[in-house]
Amino acid sequence: MSLRGKKIVLAVTGSIAAYKAAFLTRLLVKQGAEVQVLMTADAEKFISPLTLATLSKKKVISALTDAEQWSDHVSLGLWADLMLVAPATANTLAKFAVGICDNIVTAVYLSAKCPVFFAPAMDLDMWKHPSTQHNIKRLVSFGNRMIPVGHGELASGLVGDGRMAEPEDIVRLLDNHFAEGNQFKGKTALVTAGPTYEPIDPVRFIGNYSSGKMGIALATGLANRGAKVNLVIGPSRISIPDHPNIKVFKVTTAQQMYDKAVQLYPECDVAIMAAAVADYRPKQEAAEKIKKSASDMTLELEKTPDIAAGLGKMKQSHQLNIGFALETNDEEANAKAKLVKKNFDFIVLNSLQDPGAGFNHDTNKITILKKDNTQKNFELKSKTEVAADIIDEIAGMLFPGNGNHN
Numbered sequence: 154m155s156l157r158g159k160k161i162v163l164a165v166t167g168s169i170a171a172y173k174a175a176f177l178t179r180l181l182v183k184q185g186a187e188v189q190v191l192m193t194a195d196a197e198k199f200i201s202p203l204t205l206a207t208l209s210k211k212k213v214i215s216a217l218t219d220a221e222q223w224s225d226h227v228s229l230g231l232w233a234d235l236m237l238v239a240p241a242t243a244n245t246l247a248k249f250a251v252g253i254c255d256n257i258v259t260a261v262y263l264s265a266k267c268p269v270f271f272a273p274a275m276d277l278d279m280w281k282h283p284s285t286q287h288n289i290k291r292l293v294s295f296g297n298r299m300i301p302v303g304h305g306e307l308a309s310g311l312v313g314d315g316r317m318a319e320p321e322d323i324v325r326l327l328d329n330h331f332a333e334g335n336q337f338k339g340k341t342a343l344v345t346a347g348p349t350y351e352p353i354d355p356v357r358f359i360g361n362y363s364s365g366k367m368g369i370a371l372a373t374g375l376a377n378r379g380a381k382v383n384l385v386i387g388p389s390r391i392s393i394p395d396h397p398n399i400k401v402f403k404v405t406t407a408q409q410m411y412d413k414a415v416q417l418y419p420e421c422d423v424a425i426m427a428a429a430v431a432d433y434r435p436k437q438e439a440a441e442k443i444k445k446s447a448s449d450m451t452l453e454l455e456k457t458p459d460i461a462a463g464l465g466k467m468k469q470s471h472q473l474n475i476g477f478a479l480e481t482n483d484e485e486a487n488a489k490a491k492l493v494k495k496n497f498d499f500i501v502l503n504s505l506q507d508p509g510a511g512f513n514h515d516t517n518k519i520t521i522l523k524k525d526n527t528q529k530n531f532e533l534k535s536k537t538e539v540a541a542d543i544i545d546e547i548a549g550m551l552f553p554g555n556g557n558h559n
């Protein structure tokens with residue numbers, strides 16, 4: 154019963170699935186949540202505000218202003234512990250994705266400081282359209298949570314994906330969210346992410362294809378479960394959610410990442426090394442741009458410090474160190490060697506042999522390898538879901554016997 158006393162803004166938009174908002178409101182109130190319903194003008198064509206006001210025991214807000222007063226969307230955005238948009242139409246999702254603010258729902262969305270969950274509902278063709286899928290990806294990349302659609306008969310008579318999730322499933326998901334929100338409370342995590350750039354001269358560097366997505370997904374997942382997260386990230390173009398539990402340290406080189414990680418490590422309970430760190434750097438950085446000459450050129454390289462190995466040496470008994478292995482061949486043998494050499498508690502293997510895995514994809518396919526020679530293989534999933542699997546594994550080790558997902 155993690156919903157007891159939670160303040161939930163339920164935003165209802167114009168879809169035939171709006172009738173499910175009545176069940177949703179009733180279930181949320183029954184679980185002890187305080188529910189403030191918002192409706193768009195189109196939603197009111199599908200279900201009466203009176204129904205939702207009666208079930209939520211609160212006046213429904215449908216406009217930014219009415220004859221008597223202005224609805225303070227900013228305070229509503231601050232008041233809520235969670236905003237749930239259900240049903241969320243393709244139109245509202247598109248507005249959220251680009252920041253259009255033309256009704257009470259979009260205004261509260263833009264002011265919300267709390268987690269936002271949305272449960273899409275639309276016809277199959279609208280659901281499958283690249284515009285809708287692009288908008289959803291964008292919203293998820295902002296840190297919003299998408300509640301998967303169901304499969305079945307749709308209002309048009311078509312059969313396929315696009316049905317709004319069932320109210321019972323949504324309430325269960327929110328309940329888990331609040332329960333998880335405290336799982337790592339009091340714990341501090343260090344996450345390294347992204348590539349490193351090792352300068353050759355003022356205009357060139359040695360780098361790699363890491364986007365930072367995997368590390369950001371881990372930092373976000375841990376923060377959502379209540380951990381205080383220090384995210385040390387190399388040059389990445391991916392936006393990092395503005396999360397109160399995440400502190401971001403931007404670095405460029407392996408040396409800078411090493412120095413920051415070593416400084417932050419002693420206060421950490423868990424360190425996850427998801428960064429793709431350069432193993433070598435130019436021995437000398439040229440002060441000026443190297444000019445092309447008639448002959449070939451040789452670059453002398455020296456080793457960079459190994460962050461994971463360094464933290465492995467500093468590790469105390471209460472700390473867990475998790476590493477990644479990005480392999481192209483002899484995957485398991487190479488990952489197992491790194492697991493031991495760098496003193497990891499477990500290592501996450503991802504291979505460039507697997508389509509959709511590794512650098513820059515929104516998905517990854519991993520195997521978790523432990524020192525006792527046990528291993529867990531996972532399917533190709535979104536990096537958010539992969540992060541959840543890794544965090545579940547960590548939770549099982551940090552809080553044994555607590556009924557975690559292991």
Ligand code: PMT
Pocket residue numbers: 345346347348362363364365366367368407426427428429430431432457458459460461462475476477478479480491495503511512513514
């Ligand atoms: O950022 P994305 O685009 O989402 O891609 C994700 C990823 C592919 C980068 C990620 O999933 C991943 O595999 N990260 C580790 C990549 C890597 O450098 O692996 P490795 O096998 O070379 O290194 C082994 C471990 O040692 C890693 O935990 C690495 O962070 C760490 N290491 C390596 C070298 C070094 N100098 N310091 C380190 O800490």
